[in-house]
Amino acid sequence: MWARICEMILGLWLIVSYFIFPTGSLHDLCAAILILLFAALSYIPSLNKIHLLQVLPAAYLLSLGYSYPTPILPFGLQNYILIALTLLMFALIPSNASDHPRPWKKFLKERQK
Numbered sequence: 001m002w003a004r005i006c007e008m009i010l011g012l013w014l015i016v017s018y019f020i021f022p023t024g025s026l027h028d029l030c031a032a033i034l035i036l037l038f039a040a041l042s043y044i045p046s047l048n049k050i051h052l053l054q055v056l057p058a059a060y061l062l063s064l065g066y067s068y069p070t071p072i073l074p075f076g077l078q079n080y081i082l083i084a085l086t087l088l089m090f091a092l093i094p095s096n097a098s099d100h101p102r103p104w105k106k107f108l109k110e111r112q113k
Contacts, residue, residue, distance in 0.1 A: 003093035004039045007054060010083055010090075011035035021076030027064070028080070031057040035087065042095050054091035058084040 014032035018024035034057045042051040061084035065077045073081075100108070 001043065001095055002098060003090045004042050004051060004095060007039040007051070007087060007090050008036055010087055011039065014083055017076065017079050021074070021079060023074050023076030027060075031060050048095045051091055051095060054087050058087040058091065061087075 011032045014028060014035065018028050018032075035054060038050055038053050038057075041047045042049075061080040065073065065081035065084065068074070068077050099105075
C-alpha cells in the first residue's frame with residue numbers, strides 16, 4: 001500500500017501547489033481530489049483495483065501541461081507534467097505489492113500446520 005500513500009502525497013502536493021504557482025485553477029483542485037479519492041478507496045478490499053483510475057487525473061494533468069501554446073512552460077505546468085508522469089508510474093503498482101506471492105503464502109500456511 002506504499003504506492004497509495006505516495007499517490008496521496010502527490011494529491012496533497014497538487015493542492016498545495018495550487019497556492020504556490022500562479023497558474024493554478026479549480027480544475028487542478030478537482031484533479032487532486034480525484035487522486036486522493038482513488039488512493040483512499042483502494043484501501044477497501046473490494047475496491048483494491050480502483051487505483052488504476054489514477055490514469056484519468058494523470059491524463060488530464062498531462063493535457064493541461066502540453067496544451068500551452070509556447071515551448072517554454074511556466075513552473076506550474078511543468079509541475080503538472082511531473083506529477084502526472086509520477087502518478088502514472090505509481091498507478092501500475094498493485095496495492096498488495098508488499099505482500100508475499102500466493103505460492104509462498106500457501107507454502108507457509110501448509111508449513112505452519
